[in-house]
Amino acid sequence: MAVRIRLAKPCALLMCALSLHTSLSAQSDKTALHSESELLKEQIEQARKRGEMTHAETLTNQFHQLAIHENSTSSLADAYYEQARNAMERNLYEPALEQLNEAINLYQAQDDQTGLAKSYRQLGLTYRYQSNYPQALEYIYLAMQISQQQDNTPAVASTYNSIGLVLEKMGVYEGAAQAHQSALELHNQLNDKDGIASDLYNLADLRRVMGDDQLALTYFQDALKIDIQSGGKKYIAYSHNKIGYQLTILGDYKKAREHLTEALSLFTEIEAPRDTDWALTSMATLEMKEGHYLNAREILNGVILRAKEQDYKSLLVDAYRASAELAILAEDANLALTHINAGSEQAKNNNEPHDEALFEALRVNVYLKKDEFKQAFNALLKQKTLDDELLNTTRIETIATLQSQTEFVRRAQQIRLLEKEKALNQATLEQAQWNRTVWLASIIIAVIMLTLLYGRFSQRRLNKRLSEEVALRTQELNQKNVELQAAYQEMEAISLTDKLTGIHNRRFLENHIESDLEKSQRVYNDWRNGKSPSPHHADVVIYMIDMDHFKHVNDKHGHSAGDEVLKQLTQRLALVFRQSDYVVRWGGEEFVGVARFIDRSDAPLLAQRLLDEVSATPFTLTDGITSLHTCSIGYVCYPTLLQHEQSTDWQTLIALADNCLYQAKNSGRNAWVGIECINEPIPNLVELCTKHFDSAVKSKRITVMTSIK
Incomplete structure (x- = not known):
């Protein structure tokens, strides 16, 4: 199609050309930077x-x-x-x-939901390594919710893997097995070899915990083969360490030492101190099994010392258990009991009941050697109680039913590896025998083809048999997955949401407020150090909001009417605070609002808007009754000290805002009082504001804003 162009004046043409060149250059620069x-x-x-x-x-x-x-x-x-x-x-x-x-x-x-999902998952894994398992699950479930909403299958598979890791440490083996199995099936569908290796590794660890050492070793060895092909040194080291430990348990000490030495070398190379000590704990077990008690003791003492210094809680449990086992072999009952007590207490604090049960089993052993049968019996009863909670029949049967599916995926991966090895062998063979006769080469190729055909036939036969077994479990597995998803959603809702009002609860505030305060403090520190201009939109203001005479509503109209007032109050607060702020129910009729990254000069205006919004319109009670209500507000601006750095103690800020709320209540209600700043460092700030508030204001030690005339 012809295009007709109207020629502009020479000057206009030149300007258009320059503008177009500038635009294209900017776009090119942006694309280059992104690349x-x-x-x-x-x-x-x-x-x-x-x-x-x-x-x-x-x-x-x-x-x-x-x-x-x-x-x-x-x-x-x-x-x-x-x-x-x-x-x-x-x-x-x-x-x-x-x-x-x-x-x-x-x-x-x-x-950026994708970025949030991967960060939440990593945050959960970090808490897992710190043995804070409830916190770990909370963030991993958030990652799962986002990944499922985005239909991001690779992310869902990785998140299932992370859930399994945490549940296993908590002793919830049924849930761990289901999570790892779901991850394995998804990774197999994606043909993600690294993911399959991780899943086989984690399922092997479950088999190890359940006492199936030979099958665990097979899974670990399969994982190592894939890891070596992928080239990830950390995961190669993990697999070597586990194989070395399993070979130690099975009595093949020579091969065990080879694998553990390789694991230690790799962990040292990538500078991972916790993982190095983890491999050293496995090496100490090997030394112990070989009768080298002094070597084992020296290794374990070093690991325990470093684990305490670095707060490696889960590693400390493993080291205490190995040390107790060594003390029993060396017939040092007192040292054994000392480390059993320390390890059991640490396992209990870590919420690791399986390890706690293992320590009780060791305690039984020690007391029997000392002929203290009553204590041995008591320890045995405690061990039985822990084992009954962990290894009940339902969990064992669930893991057993998942075994056929695990075997199916594992064998499929083995076949892929064999086919790849055969292809490489065929290429090498053809290169080496190129000068041989055509008929001999034809025979060899025919044999290879027959072998591959037979392998495929065997694979189809195996797939058919395993598919029949898997089909028997499909309905049950789907139901379990549905229940697991419901549990994820229920746990998330319970942990962060107030049931009555549907807004965030106190726990949400505890999880998020410190990072906001730290960010605000960093901005002010840069300003104090001359690195940036005067802070703008860098203050955090905490409001404590309380309904006036709320008890009268409950006494006169009943608690259901009071609940309606609180729900409507929540809606009115949402009209004042921004989406980037957050409002939480603190308790009863008290609410906390956090205005994030505003100027403190706007804090009084926001407080007055809250008063006006609450009192402007009657609240609707039960049976159509309406009633006007007011509220009182106390607030505090952070940082409290503008010229000096201070700690981010949010509990102190809540206490100061609460005291300002008391001043507003005490002055007739329907008012607000706020601390704009503290003008000098004060050691006992809360005590000063509680007992000497008026004198502190008059002496200008604190600057206060208020609606009270």
Whole structure:
């Protein structure tokens, strides 16, 4: 089709050309920067996989600087996430938590659900390594919810894997088996070899816990083959360590030492101190089995010392158990009981009931050796109680029913590996025998083809038999998955939501407030140190809101009327606070609102809007009755000290806001009182504001704003 163009004046043409060139250049620069970011992320992942952590951190720093140069919130979030992954590889869990929270805040600001899902999962895994299993599950379930909503199958598979890891440490083996099985099936559908290796590894660990050492060894060996092909040093080290431990249990000490030595070498190379000590614990077990008690004791004493210093809680349990077993073999009953007591207490604090039961079994052994039968009997009763809770018939049967499906996927993966090996062997054979006669080459090729055909025939026959077995369990497995999904949703709702009003509860505030306060403090620190201009939209204001004379509503109209008032109050608060803020029910008729990253000069205006919104319209009670109500408000601005750094103690801020609420109540209600700032460091701030509030205001030690005339 012909296009007709009207020629502009020469000057106009020149301006258009310059404008177009500028636009295209900007777009080209943006595309180039994006491509560079994606390339850096891929290089970081590959460096981590190879165990080159120093190089990975150098690349991550480059990525961080590039994100700042791009002024891209999305890239900066990715940079924090990559830094957290690096910290996790080095077993540095506290820095990982801090960096993940930074990433989550930025992903939330961008509404990047994919970024949030992967960060929540990593946050859960970090808490898992710190033995904080309830917190770990909470964040992993959040990741699962987002990944399922996005229909992101690879992310769902990885999240199932993470759920299984946490449930296994909690002793919930039925749930762990279901989660790992779901992950294995999805990874097999995706033909994700790394994922299959991880799933086989985790299912092997379950078999080990259940006492099936030979099958566990087979699974670990299968996982190692895939890990070696993928080249991930960390996972190769994990598999070597587990194989070495299983061979130790099975009595093949020579091969066990080879695998454990390789695991230690790899963990040392990638600079993972916790994992190195974990492998050392396995090596100590080998030394113990070979009768080298002094070597084993020296290793375990070092591991226990470092685990205490670094707060490696789960590793400490393993080290105490190995040390107690060594003491029993060395006939040192007192040391054995000391480490049994310490390990049992640590396992209980970690919420690891299976390990707690193992310590009770060791305690029985010690008391029997000392002929203290009553104590042995008591320990046996405690062990039985723990075992009954953990290894009930339902869980054992569930794991057994999943075995046929696990075998199906594992054997399918074995066949893929064999086919690949045969293809490589065929290429090598053809190269080496190229000069042989045509008829001999034809015979060899025919034999290979027949072998492959027979392998495929055997595979189909195996698939048919296993499919029949799997079909018998499909309905039950689907039902279990439905129940598991319902449990995820129920746990999430219960943990973070107030049942009556549907808004967040106190636990949500406890989980989120500290990161907001820390972010605000960092902005002010940069200003104090001359790194940035005066803070703007960097304050956090905490409001304590309480209905006036609420008891009269319950006494006169009943508690159902009071519940209706609270629900309507929640709706009115939502009209004042932004979506980026959050409102929680603190208890009874008290609510806490957190205005995030505003200027404190706007705090009085927001407080007055709250008063007006509550009192402007009557509340509808039961049976159509209406009633006007007011509220009182106390608030505090953070940072409280503008010229000095301070701790992020949110409980103190709540106490100050509550005291301001008391001042508003005491002055006739339907009013607000707020602390704008503290003008000098005060050691006992809460006590001063509680007992000497008026004198502190008059002496200008604190600056207070109020609606009270």
